[in-house]
Structure formats: C-alpha cells, structure tokens
Amino acid sequence: MRSWIAGGIGVLAAVLVFSLLRPLSAPADLIMDVFSVAVLIFGTLEGEVSGAVFGAVCGLIVDAFSLGVFGLAGLSLTPGGFLAGYVSRKINIQSVFRTFVFFAVLAVGMFAAWAGLTVLVGRSLLPWSGGLIALRPVVSAVAASVIYEGIRRIKARHER
Numbered sequence: 001m002r003s004w005i006a007g008g009i010g011v012l013a014a015v016l017v018f019s020l021l022r023p024l025s026a027p028a029d030l031i032m033d034v035f036s037v038a039v040l041i042f043g044t045l046e047g048e049v050s051g052a053v054f055g056a057v058c059g060l061i062v063d064a065f066s067l068g069v070f071g072l073a074g075l076s077l078t079p080g081g082f083l084a085g086y087v088s089r090k091i092n093i094q095s096v097f098r099t100f101v102f103f104a105v106l107a108v109g110m111f112a113a114w115a116g117l118t119v120l121v122g123r124s125l126l127p128w129s130g131g132l133i134a135l136r137p138v139v140s141a142v143a144a145s146v147i148y149e150g151i152r153r154i155k156a157r158h159e160r
Helices: 003-026 028-033 033-044 047-065 070-091 094-119 129-159
Strands: none
Touching: 003 033, 003 047, 028 070, 033 047, 033 070, 033 094, 033 129, 047 070, 070 094, 094 129
C-alpha cells in the first residue's frame, strides 16, 4: 500500500513538473524527460513490478499530453521501470558514478525504444529541434542520479 501512495505522489509530482516546465521553455521539455526520470527513480526504489506499473501509468499520461498514438510511450516506459527495479536489485549501484551509468543506460534504452516506436508507428519524424532531443537521455540520467542520491541521503539521515 505504501508503494502505491508513493507512486501516486510521484505521478502527481511528475505531472506538476511537466506542466510547469512545458510552458516555460519548449527546449527544456525536449531536453529532459520528466516521466522517464520519475520511472527510473521509482523503479529503482520500489522494485520491478511497481516500476513496471508506474511506467505504464506514466506512459499513458505522456501519451495523453502528447495527443499522439495512445500507448506508445507506455511501451517504452513500462520495460524501463521493470528493468530499473530488476537490475538495481542484481548489481551494486551505490556509488554516484555507477548510479549515473545505470540510469544513463536505461535512459538511452527507453529513448531508443520510444524513438523507434514513434518512427515505426507514427506518421511523422522525431522533433529533433536542431539536435537538442539527443541530449534527453543524458540530462534525464543526470537529473535521476541527483534526485536518487538526494533520496538516499534523506533516508540514511532518517534511519540514524
């Protein structure tokens, strides 16, 4: 039950940040994928099943915002959430560098899945915006690493 409450709070936070970021700057919306960051963090903290469900929900929300093919983002975020939960239990991601590399690999995979599905199913090409969208996995991985490290430090402080 606690993970579902945390998931609801995570979804609301992602929607709020996305809603505030989008009108401020169009390039900022292209450079950082708020929902991928949320899925990576939640999947790593809560496990593979919760990460997959969270990824599916976030994917459907992204598709509702984009007004594109419904379910397309969910197909890339669901395995991303599952893999974040599953792989984080199997390998050591305690150092900041390993956390960044872990999130970067998953962010590149989710971006590649989304881009491939968009080109395959969609009727238009990707909005490259002069190459800014290519920065999306790196910026998302940096944001996820910073937020995840902050959450880990807050949890460690509360456990003392």
